[in-house]
Amino acid sequence: MYAVTDVGDVNNIAESVQKVMDTYGRIDILVNAAGIGNNLMVVDQAKENWDSIISINLSSVYYMCKAVGEIMIKQNYGKIINIGSIHSRVIFPGGGISAYSSAKGGVMNLTKDLAVEWAQYDITVNAICPAVFKTELTEDSIDLPGFMDLIKAYCPAGRLGEPGELDGLAIYLASDASSFCTGQLICVDGGGTAI
Template sequence: MSDLFDLKGKVALVTGASSGLGVQFATALARQGADVALLARRVEKLDEVKKDIEKLGVKALAIQCDVTDNAQIREAVAKVKEHFGKIDILVNNAGIGAGEPAETQSDETWNKTIDINLNAVYFTAREVGKLMVEQKYGKIINIGSIHSVVAMAGLPISAYAASKGAVMQLSKALANEWAKYNITVNTIGPAYFESEMTAGIVGNEGFAQVVKTYCPMGRIGKRGELDGAIVYFASDASSYTTGQYLAVDGGWTAI
């Protein structure tokens, strides 16, 4: 059974890998034996992550990439292909939060959120997907949110929720198109975990009450609690699972 989750010999590409959940995803895949290409804008942070990943006995490659720039995405994918020879796993993790009331939300906030949280997911999946189609194999994991399926009373997240809901539907559409190439496409929907993006929210006293109200487990996620989901979707354990959304949320979306 353990062989189902073995990623030795696989190459994973993780976007937004310089901090937060991106680091956790990359580390979880490396622990299962995958070599990892790390993409993010902050190359100095990527270098630190690269060193930590290599301590796990796998190879790592750090590439500076702004995922809102299609040319940079193409160049980064080409570099990974040149360096490792293939890409077996894509984790589309790069994202931002946005919390402005809909009636006063700026065009800039809306467009930036959609560009990073949705457009970049598609364009990265498209470029990596070309390689996977040729390989007749691939695992694409798009990182959505509990807000892919629910909003939240009192929280103005129209741009964020729209982008994450679209990511879930994009995953279903790509899963449908690429199943014939032995490519699976799935979405993970985390609730709130500690990260740079959520730092301004989870540390708020009022938010602690929100968590107690909306999350049956009464707490935010802990480091490592997304590892099982990412390894499952990246491994052959999920060979017959595609187009699915898996909430890792302490029961948040169950009520």
């Protein structure tokens, strides 16, 4: 069973969460992975672009956590995994991701705040912060001239993330093996935040 959700619509989030509850009666794991971005400098960023990126990348995480968190509190159990970004911690030269990095910085602090609020209910809240992986969101950037030179200069591993390299961490954070791990922002970045 799945519920297609427009995460930019708070009412649709509530409807989707209710569909899952109607089917399964509980929610144990939430992964917030929706994301959009652009490559616009601040002076070129229209209000609609900023609002959309903040809505999808940050506000949707807040509202999804709120809706599912109410259920997890009643259950006295839950695992929340937010997908952040290396860009909540570092910015590569060239800029152009101010809305995206601002939203992901918000996800970082929301993750820590909820971890503190909800630890008493046996709910863990953590974030995975990937570097650049080839996805629909990044493919236009990856194709820009000089982009891979930038990756090689600012990622000690000198490459993009590969499919599957987030899987083990996600499984750990969704499992009871991580029951004492909460409020953590774990970068999967080939060493990018180490320099």
